[in-house]
Amino acid sequence: MIKLYDYLLSANCYKARLLLSMLDVPHELVPIEFYPRREHESAAFKKINPLGHIPVIDDDGFILRDAHAILMYLACKYDGGRDWYPTGDPRLLGEVASWLQFADGTAATASAARLCINFGYDFDLEACQAGAHRLFRVLDEHVWFREQEGLSWVASAAAPTVADMALFPDVALSEEGGISREDYPALRRWTERIQRLGGFIDMPGVLPVAPLPS
Amino acid sequence: MDATAPQEPGPPILDLWHPVAILAELTAGETIRTRLLDRDIAVGLDGEGAPLAWLITGEAPGGAPESLPAIAAYEFAWTSLGTPPAEIFAIPECDEPDRRNLATFSVGVHVSAPRAVENFLDLGHFPYVHAGILGQVPRTEVADYRVEVDPETNELWALDCEFFQPQAAAASTDGQMSQYTYRVPHPYCVMLYKSCPTDESRFDVIALFCQALSADRVLFHTFMSVIDEVSSDEQIRAFQTLVSAQDKPILENQTPRLLPLEVGAEASVRSDRASVAYRRWLGDLGVGYGVIPAGLPDDGS
DSSP, X not given: OEEEEXXXXXXXXXXXXXXXXXXXXXXXXXXXXXTTTOGGGSHHHHTTOTTOOSOEEEETTEEEESHHHHHHHHHHHHHTTSSSSOTTOHHHHHHHHHHHHHHHHHIIIIIHHHHHHHHOOOSOHHHHHHHHHHHHHHHHHHHHHHHHTTOOSSSSSSSOOHHHHHHHHHHXXXXXXXXXXXXXXXXXXXXHHHHTSTTOOOOTTOOOOOOOOO | OOTTSOOOOHHHHTTSOEEEEEGGGOOTTOOXXXXXXXXXXXXXXXXXXXXXXXXXXXXXXXXXXXXXXXXXXXXXXXEOSSOOOSSOOOOGGGGSTXXXXXXXXXXXXXXXXXXXXXXXXXXXXXXXXXXXXXXXXXXXXXXXXXXXXOTTTOOXXXXXXXXXXXXOSTTOSSOEEEEEEEEEEETTEEEEEEEETTEEEEEEEEEEEEEEEETTEEEEEEXXXXXXXXXXXXXXXXXXXXXXXXXXXXXXXXXXXXXXXXXXXXXXXXXXXXXHXXXXXXXXXXXXXXXXXXXXXXXXX
C-alpha cells in the first residue's frame, strides 16, 4: 500500500491526500510531526528526503517527494493519464504544467503567510500577503473567463486536473494567512465546485460548503 | 468608544504571568522574538536552563534591553510586563510521578484571548466542531451544571459537567460519558479536568494558555497532564493538534473578535452558564483588554 509521509496541517500534504481520496487509492498516512518537533528536519527523515520536507510517498519502495510530482505520478498511475493528468493532449498538458508552476507561487506567498501567522515563521508577512493577492487576482480573472466559456476548472478540460488539486489548498486556507477572498468571487465559486466533487475530503481550516437543496 | 480602537492592557492584565514560549523550543545562548500585549519580547534561557525575558524597546542600539521577570511553569516560559505574583497558579496534579506533562500544540489564532477561553468552556460545540471525537450528533444535549467562584482563590469553576464523547482522548478505545470540571485560574488561561480513559479514579488535565499578542490575536498554547502509558508523545500531540486545528477556523469566524461583557449583548442559553459567568468574572476583575467592556453604548443608542 502507498505510504504518505504526512502532516495534518500541511497544505502541500493536503494536495496529495486530496488526490489519493479522489482517485480512491488505498493508502497509509505516516505522520511526520512538523510542529513542534520539526521531525521533517530530523536525520531519520532526511534519509527518506534529504531536502527535509513533506510530502513524500513510498509506493512499494518507489520513493517520490514534492507535492506536484506526487500528483503527476498518482494521476498517471491510477487514472492512466486520462483526465487528471491529460498526457494525451499536448495543449491541455501544457496548461496543467503552467498552473502547477503557478501553484509554486501561491505556496511561496499564500502558504508562507499562513506559516508566519500559525507557526511564527520569520517571513515578510506583508510581502507574502501582497504577493498572494497579485496571484489570486490573476487566478480569479482566469476562472471567471473560463466560466464564461462554460468551463469549470483551471485547465480547459471538462474534468478537473491535478492543477486544481495543486491550487485548491493554498486558496482555501488563505484566510489563515490573513488573505481575504472577499474580492475574488470566481475563486470562491471554483473552491465550492471542488468541495462538491466526489471523494473530496477537507482538512482543518477548510470550511465545509452548505449542502445543495435537494 | 470604538470597540476596534487600540486597547491598553492596564492592570490586572499587566501584572499577570503570560506564556511566551515553549521551554523545549528555547536554547541557551539564543533568543527568540515574540509579541505580548502589543509589545515586542525576546525570550531565552540562562546557563541553568531557566527562562529569561526582555522587552525590546526599539531604542538606540547599545542601550541595554529592559529585563522582564521570567519563570518556567507547565512546559512554558512565562513573563510579565508589570508586577506579577510570586507564584503562578498551581496545578498540583502535574507533580504526580506517573503523569505525562506535555506542551501539545500552539497555533496563532486571529481572535481575542477571552473568546478562545470562552470557546474552551463551551461543551455545546463538541458534536459539531469536533464530530466523532469529543461529541457526536444527535447526542448534543448539555446536562445542567454548576458554576461558582472560589471565594479563597477567586478562580472560576464549572462543576458536574457531563458529555458523551466518542473518542475522549488519544488513549480512548471506545466512547464514554466524560465528566468534566472546568477551572479558570487566569483571565486568559483555562483548564479542564476530565475523566481519564485509563484510570477511573483520576482526571486528565488539559489546559489552554493564551498568549495575547494583541487585543484580538493570540497564540493558542495547549498543555496536557495525562495518565497514559500507551500513547506516544507524538500521538498525544497529534490528538490535540487535530482538536485545536478544528477550533481555529470557528474562532476566527466569531464576530466581534473581542468578547462583549455587557449582559445580554449576545444571546445565551442554559448551557452557556459558564460563558455568562466568565464574562461577569472578567468584568469584576476589571479586565479591559480583549473584551468590549460592559456599559458602552451600543450602536443603536
